[in-house]
Amino acid sequence: MTLSLDIKTLEQIVGPENMLTDPVDLVVYSSDATHTKSKPNIIIFPTTTQQVSELMKYASANRIPVVPRGAGSSLSGGPVAIKGGIIVDFTRMNKILNVDTDNFEVLVEPGVVYKTLEKKLKPLGLFFPPDPSSQDWCTIGGMIAENAGGMRAVKYGVTRDWVMGLEVVLANGDIAWFGSGTYKFASGYEMHRLIVGSEGTLALITKALLKVAPLPEARLAAIAYFKTLEEAGKCVYETIRRGLQPSGAEIMDRLTMDAVSKFTGITFPECGAVVVNELDGDSDSIKKRLKILEEIYKQNNAISYKIAKDEEEAEKIFESRHAAYSALSTYKPTTELEDVTVPISKVPEMFKRIEEISRKYGIMIAAFGHMGDGNLHPNILYDENIPEEKEKAELVKDEIFRAALDLKGTITGEHGVGCSKIKFFGIEHSPCSVNAQKAIKKALDPYNILNPGKIFGEM
Amino acid sequence: MTLSLDIKTLEQIVGPENMLTDPVDLVVYSSDATHTKSKPNIIIFPTTTQQVSELMKYASANRIPVVPRGAGSSLSGGPVAIKGGIIVDFTRMNKILNVDTDNFEVLVEPGVVYKTLEKKLKPLGLFFPPDPSSQDWCTIGGMIAENAGGMRAVKYGVTRDWVMGLEVVLANGDIAWFGSGTYKFASGYEMHRLIVGSEGTLALITKALLKVAPLPEARLAAIAYFKTLEEAGKCVYETIRRGLQPSGAEIMDRLTMDAVSKFTGITFPECGAVVVNELDGDSDSIKKRLKILEEIYKQNNAISYKIAKDEEEAEKIFESRHAAYSALSTYKPTTELEDVTVPISKVPEMFKRIEEISRKYGIMIAAFGHMGDGNLHPNILYDENIPEEKEKAELVKDEIFRAALDLKGTITGEHGVGCSKIKFFGIEHSPCSVNAQKAIKKALDPYNILNPGKIFGEM
Numbered sequence: 001m002t003l004s005l006d007i008k009t010l011e012q013i014v015g016p017e018n019m020l021t022d023p024v025d026l027v028v029y030s031s032d033a034t035h036t037k038s039k040p041n042i043i044i045f046p047t048t049t050q051q052v053s054e055l056m057k058y059a060s061a062n063r064i065p066v067v068p069r070g071a072g073s074s075l076s077g078g079p080v081a082i083k084g085g086i087i088v089d090f091t092r093m094n095k096i097l098n099v100d101t102d103n104f105e106v107l108v109e110p111g112v113v114y115k116t117l118e119k120k121l122k123p124l125g126l127f128f129p130p131d132p133s134s135q136d137w138c139t140i141g142g143m144i145a146e147n148a149g150g151m152r153a154v155k156y157g158v159t160r161d162w163v164m165g166l167e168v169v170l171a172n173g174d175i176a177w178f179g180s181g182t183y184k185f186a187s188g189y190e191m192h193r194l195i196v197g198s199e200g201t202l203a204l205i206t207k208a209l210l211k212v213a214p215l216p217e218a219r220l221a222a223i224a225y226f227k228t229l230e231e232a233g234k235c236v237y238e239t240i241r242r243g244l245q246p247s248g249a250e251i252m253d254r255l256t257m258d259a260v261s262k263f264t265g266i267t268f269p270e271c272g273a274v275v276v277n278e279l280d281g282d283s284d285s286i287k288k289r290l291k292i293l294e295e296i297y298k299q300n301n302a303i304s305y306k307i308a309k310d311e312e313e314a315e316k317i318f319e320s321r322h323a324a325y326s327a328l329s330t331y332k333p334t335t336e337l338e339d340v341t342v343p344i345s346k347v348p349e350m351f352k353r354i355e356e357i358s359r360k361y362g363i364m365i366a367a368f369g370h371m372g373d374g375n376l377h378p379n380i381l382y383d384e385n386i387p388e389e390k391e392k393a394e395l396v397k398d399e400i401f402r403a404a405l406d407l408k409g410t411i412t413g414e415h416g417v418g419c420s421k422i423k424f425f426g427i428e429h430s431p432c433s434v435n436a437q438k439a440i441k442k443a444l445d446p447y448n449i450l451n452p453g454k455i456f457g458e459m
Numbered sequence: 460m461t462l463s464l465d466i467k468t469l470e471q472i473v474g475p476e477n478m479l480t481d482p483v484d485l486v487v488y489s490s491d492a493t494h495t496k497s498k499p500n501i502i503i504f505p506t507t508t509q510q511v512s513e514l515m516k517y518a519s520a521n522r523i524p525v526v527p528r529g530a531g532s533s534l535s536g537g538p539v540a541i542k543g544g545i546i547v548d549f550t551r552m553n554k555i556l557n558v559d560t561d562n563f564e565v566l567v568e569p570g571v572v573y574k575t576l577e578k579k580l581k582p583l584g585l586f587f588p589p590d591p592s593s594q595d596w597c598t599i600g601g602m603i604a605e606n607a608g609g610m611r612a613v614k615y616g617v618t619r620d621w622v623m624g625l626e627v628v629l630a631n632g633d634i635a636w637f638g639s640g641t642y643k644f645a646s647g648y649e650m651h652r653l654i655v656g657s658e659g660t661l662a663l664i665t666k667a668l669l670k671v672a673p674l675p676e677a678r679l680a681a682i683a684y685f686k687t688l689e690e691a692g693k694c695v696y697e698t699i700r701r702g703l704q705p706s707g708a709e710i711m712d713r714l715t716m717d718a719v720s721k722f723t724g725i726t727f728p729e730c731g732a733v734v735v736n737e738l739d740g741d742s743d744s745i746k747k748r749l750k751i752l753e754e755i756y757k758q759n760n761a762i763s764y765k766i767a768k769d770e771e772e773a774e775k776i777f778e779s780r781h782a783a784y785s786a787l788s789t790y791k792p793t794t795e796l797e798d799v800t801v802p803i804s805k806v807p808e809m810f811k812r813i814e815e816i817s818r819k820y821g822i823m824i825a826a827f828g829h830m831g832d833g834n835l836h837p838n839i840l841y842d843e844n845i846p847e848e849k850e851k852a853e854l855v856k857d858e859i860f861r862a863a864l865d866l867k868g869t870i871t872g873e874h875g876v877g878c879s880k881i882k883f884f885g886i887e888h889s890p891c892s893v894n895a896q897k898a899i900k901k902a903l904d905p906y907n908i909l910n911p912g913k914i915f916g917e918m
Contacts, residue, residue, distance in 0.1 A: 100802075100804075102696075102802075102803075102804035103802040103803055103804050104699075105802070146645065147645045147649075149643050149645075153642075153643060154642075158643060158645075160649065161620070170891070170895060174891040174894070174895070175891060176889060176891040176892040176894075176895055177888075177889060177892055178892060178895075180800075180867075180868070180869045181802050181867045181868075182800040182801060182802055182832075182833050182834075182867075182868055182869050182872060183612075183613075183800070183803070183832040183833055183834075183872075184608050184612060184617060184800045184829075184832050184833070184834045184869075184872030184873055185800070185869050185872065186605065186606045186608075186617075186656055186798075186869075186871045186872055186873050186874060186875045186876070187869045187870055187871050187876055187880075187884060187887055187888070188876060188884060188888060188892075188893075188896050188914055189653060189656070189657055189661075189896045189899055189900075190606075190619065190652060190653060190655070190656055191892070191895060191896060191899075193649060193652055193653075194648060194649060194652075194653050194899075196649070197645055197648070197649055198648055202648075214700070214701075214702045216702075217702075237561075240563075241673070242673075243673045243675075243676075243741075282702075282744070282747065284743065284744070284747060285741070285743070285744050285747075288741065288743060288744075339645075341639075341641040341642070341643045341644070342641060343559075343561075343562040343564070343640050343641060344561075344562055344642070345559075345561035345562050370643075373641075373642040373643050374641050374642055374643070375641075375642075375643045408639075408640045408641075409639070409640075409641055410639045410641050410643075410644050410645075410646045411646055412644075412645045412646050413641060413642075413643030413644065413645055414643055414645050415645060416645045417645070417646055417647060421646075425646060425647060428646055429636075429646070429647060430635060430636060432629070432633040432634060432635040433635040433636060433637060433650070434647075435633070436629060436633070436635055436637075436650060436903060437647050437648045437650060439902040439903060440648055440650075440653075440899060440902055440903075441648075442902065443898040443899055443901065443902035444895060444898060444899075455647055
């Protein structure tokens with residue numbers, strides 16, 4: 001895409017040391033954690049809100065696409081500049097500005113890495129509950145833009161639930177504060193949570209006020225093996241139904257186990273599904289709930305199970321689950337990680353449908369995920385260099401999305417629509433719903449310069 | 460306001476049995492639970508979404524204001540037709556359409572009364588956590604429109620946190636579904652939660668998909684008396700800080716206690732503040748947490764305290780707090796209930812400011828509220844028939860709002876802006892923030908027919 005950028009003006013805004021235009025850098029910044037690729041025209045590293053505001057005024061006046069970026073770990077093409085333009089890399093706005101232990105709040109810049117925040121909070125007895133798998137490198141700004149989830153979402157909710165306020169720069173350069181430092185807030189529209197999950201299409205986030213929680217006294221884990229995914233599914237449902245409030249209720253199918261075994265050497269008994277649970281809270285309550293969990297395992301015909309004796313053993317138990325994505329990405333030349341989510345009672349049926357789709361096309365699909373909230377990650381494994389496989393993989397993806405929607409689910413639980421699910425967005429949402437969302441987009445970004453082409457495709 | 464309504468068309472839409480035009484009815488429908496008064500031109504009782512859609516098409520074509528109404532228990536003027544027009548009374552759309560115990564979800568029409576839903580859920584071991592004081596008569600639609608809170612919000616959050624999806628009718632008559640039946644949802648903008656708390660200004664709600672929770676095994680309560688509001692405030696803070704997760708952390712000042720005594724005969728020891736706590740969960744955990752609560756009471760110099768032995772005693776303990784609003788409304792000829800909310804660490808300071816304001820103007824202010832989330836209800840007590848008092852009350856209100864904002868609070872935690880706090884909305888939010896919110900309003904309601912005049916005043 002040919003765009004005429006006034007480099008001099010941009011230099012005046014952020015300084016020459018805060019921009020990249022070298023063709024090699026442009027290639028480096030042309031993708032995220034998906035297969036989407038598109039080169040931006042320039043990468044800008046703002047260091048202040050004021051710079052972001054001036055940048056947006058310039059971009060707005062010249063109709064230049066602006067794409068925000070954190071660590072680039074998005075799984076939906078979020079930070080890829082599919083229409084070219086400016087990538088605003090927020091990693092130099094990475095200060096933790098305030099930790100308010102009196103009110104369980106932190107104020108951060110968008111480029112703060114999750115792990116850095118965690119390290120800051122831990123000695124204070126606090127934590128920020130949303131815990132995406134990319135937590136070692138993902139940024140808070142990226143988490144907010146994509147409304148990231150994680151394993152603990154089953155108990156603690158997703159990023160949106162922990163955002164109290166946002167400072168944003170709007171498309172026209174206006175700097176606005178949305179939300180409040182109070183737990184309850186009924187003063188006007190909840191703009192800050194509208195921005196959460198809007199994938200960079202409504203505003204650029206320059207500060208975030210986050211709610212944090214007291215660290216639980218203890219955390220323990222358990223692992224159980226089942227003959228079928230259905231039994232595993234019923235087991236997880238029971239843990240929710242009986243109020244055990246697991247802070248983790250993960251599942252992996254046989255194919256995922258095989259990949260993990262190959263990748264890590266961890267072995268699994270002969271079984272069709274494994275469930276990994278975490279319980280947190282005070283230690284007495286954990287003990288009590290673990291007993292109920294054992295009962296539930298037995299009632300649902302667990303082949304065997306193991307309960308961690310301490311936090312070290314608990315971490316070991318989670319090791320296999322943590323390895324799932326990496327293991328699968330090396331299992332076959334191509335891995336496409338999807339993110340369908342269904343009502344929890346429909347999880348066993350969704351697994352069945354995935355198996356059927358896999359058989360129908362002869363394409364491997366490994367499934368793992370956050371079963372406690374119905375959020376599954378089917379991984380389509382194939383070789384994109386074999387045209388026939390590539391074609392089949394597309395059909396597989398299509399059928400997976402349609403199955404999720406058929407079960408009253410959604411095409412994405414925590415990764416966002418980005419550019420990889422645009423077609424299905426229009427199937428999930430009625431024309432009236434899409435029109436209303438487009439009206440919101442147009443209201444806040446009349447020239448369609450904020451991450452254009454995402455969610456809705458062409459406007 | 461003279462509006463020319465085509466009664467014939469309206470009759471065709473809802474049937475003559477579903478409308479009121481009698482002048483007496485118009486007077487009855489001219490107010491809510493505030494002092495705001497304004498007569499609508501007609502009251503319509505739709506019974507189907509289709510009727511609401513046709514109604515909006517008519518109203519849109521003819522630029523007629525439309526004001527949704529549930530039980531009329533709003534505390535901010537929400538359902539008052541301050542520009543005249545049509546009041547859409549949703550009380551005849553009052554069916555519980557589905558209770559999905561497998562997925563902890565219920566689908567309801569907006570006119571369902573909270574208490575009716577509670578009665579339906581209780582035998583199933585479920586409950587809908589938001590618990591406004593008006594729960595005996597308020598409707599789910601009204602709760603959603605105002606993002607109602609309640610005593611248990613300190614643990615369970617407010618209405619917004621429990622809304623998974625909404626069917627709405629937009630200003631142009633379009634019927635749209637926002638949200639999903641899944642716990643995680645990252646597919647486009649979170650429109651349903653934007654509608655929550657939008658006070659009828661963005662869309663009319665015709666169905667709501669709500670998340671419900673398993674009923675806790677037990678609930679117990681405790682009451683403690685303190686010499687000062689500050690000690691009481693510190694005590695509540697400690698219960699949060701130490702992770703006790705109270706499902707109620709209420710406070711009342713001396714004036715409120717006096718009013719309650721006069722109204723109910725309940726007596727209080729000599730003290731400056733009373734704290735009422737609820738703990739829920741499994742009974743072992745409650746026992747354990749009650750011990751810590753006792754410690755906290757002692758450490759914060761409680762004059763005395765009492766822990767309920769059973770649920771009956773617990774209900775008795777809460778009786779005084781439940782009576783607070785009614786008691787105060789009869790204490791003086793005029794009561795204005797406000798709803799300021801501050802960060803929890805600022806609650807003691809907010810109480811101090813309220814006392815100072817009261818002394819400065821010689822106007823009684825009784826304060827009670829949901830201390831655990833910083834949500835206070837100062838009640839300005841005076842006689843509106845005495846011009847001098849009325850004038851002073853206005854100044855008192857002004858100073859209370861400014862004090863809350865000065866302490867980084869908000870003008871409303873759970874009642875909404877409505878028409879009673881418009882002036883202060885523009886003080887709380889910067890012009891850029893207000894403009895962005897107005898842009899959203901214009902995008903979804905270009906002719907400003909949905910509850911016009913609310914939140915922003917003139918557009």
